[in-house]
Amino acid sequence: MSAQPQRNVIANALAQIGEAGLFGLTLLAAVPRSMKHARETVRQLWFVGAMSLTIIMVCGLFVGMVLGLQLYYVLSIFGGTAASGTVVAIAIYRELGPVVTALLFAGRAGTSITAEIGLMRATDQLAAMEMMAVDPIAYVAVPRYLAGLIAMPLLCAVFCALGIFGGHLVGVTWLGIDNGTFWSNMTATVDVWKDVVNGIVIKSAVFGAVVSLIAVYQGYTTPPTSEGVAYATTRTVVASSIAILALDFVLTAFLM
């Protein structure tokens, strides 16, 4: 894409991360100014959060069902299917919930944020706001960023609930694990702080902050052409996916 294809890929990536970080600081500095656009934040929360609900629920259900099936198969070898509930819950709260939610969110909401802001740039809408003395950072960028930040943990909680429901559906309802054992083992082993809070609250808040930042940054800095918007949308998915999985490792190492 650039004139020098030989230029160091790593240097480029680091430069991008640095710029995105600075952009993030600009966003944070604009949060107080965007308070008067709270309505816009709520509207974006609807687009970004509520509209992602279906895909999150469906995927959560299937992930839980697959997990229930696989665990039943493996655990029955050792005669330990009673542990199925525990393992489903821990796997979902700690890893699958936050990570899969974030990946789905990047694909569903992140891309639309990038494309929308990019098209607003390409069609001079951001410049028009500037000309109407409205700060596009405070009016366009921050509300979408905050919406992503707030939506992610909520979506993750929904994903986890549906995942556990899916695991229960397969393990208990279809394959006949005892209902009482499934729940009592789960509640006895799963720790609210170590598993639930670390996963739903901390991991997903971090993922929400990073994915939203990437999406808004890519949209805001898009070259104002249709090609530019297309590239930026792709970069949002690629960069978000890498960031999610890399940060997941780092966070897991720290939170264990």
Add this chain to the structure above:
Amino acid sequence: MTAPAAPVEPLVRIRGLTTVLNGKTIFDALDLDIPRGKVTAIMGPSGTGKTTLLKHITGQMRGDAGQVRVDGQNVPELSREKLFELREKIGYLFQNSALLTDYDVFENVAFPLRQHTKLPEVLIRNIVLTKLQAVGLRGAAALMPAELSGGMARRVALARAIVFDPMLILYDEPFVGLDPIALSQVLKLIRTLNETLGITSVLVAHELEAIKQVADQVYLIANGKVVAQGDPKTIANDGSPWTRQFFGGDIDGPVPFQYPAGDYAQALGLTGAKA
């Protein structure tokens, strides 16, 4: 210029504006005045920097040197707050309308009011409908921007630009792509706004016939300078090579047909020179 130097300061006074973008000199010590209460047209070949000039006047871009005084304030030196205050008094019609695609026509026109005032809904409604009526689109209030034709979108953008009754309106190529009827409508609007509200107008356009009908004076810009200025009805015949080429439509002249390039024969590999 016909009138002798007026005692009032012009609304926009540009002195020695010099701007270099990507190594290309866009403005080379440009001097230009926009008198109050008049319609001033700015003409020039594509890529001369007419849009860039409007961006300098509104502080969207800054030059490398020189002054751009608008209503007494030097725009490049203004803080962001002061700049925003100034912009509330300026209407800007973008080349491509730049309506907010999220909102319908009504909300687009209401947008500046909602952002900068706490007027009750009834009043906002009255103001917006008055402006839409002025551009003939009150009936289109509920349409989305995607449902508008180019001419309609431009008139909505105009309604939005005048919603605060600005002191200055900048029109960037408002006639492009309009059919003759829409063109007359926009021309009439520009004239009405200027005559009834006394709004100073700057009009970037290529259509000399249209300009003759609305503008009080014309600047022709080329090579980063004002190369001709005067009454739109007579400027085409002022005898300079610039006006002869621009208004005569000659392919070559002071404005070269070719974008600056290296030697043609060498580029085609016709000379012996080894690269």
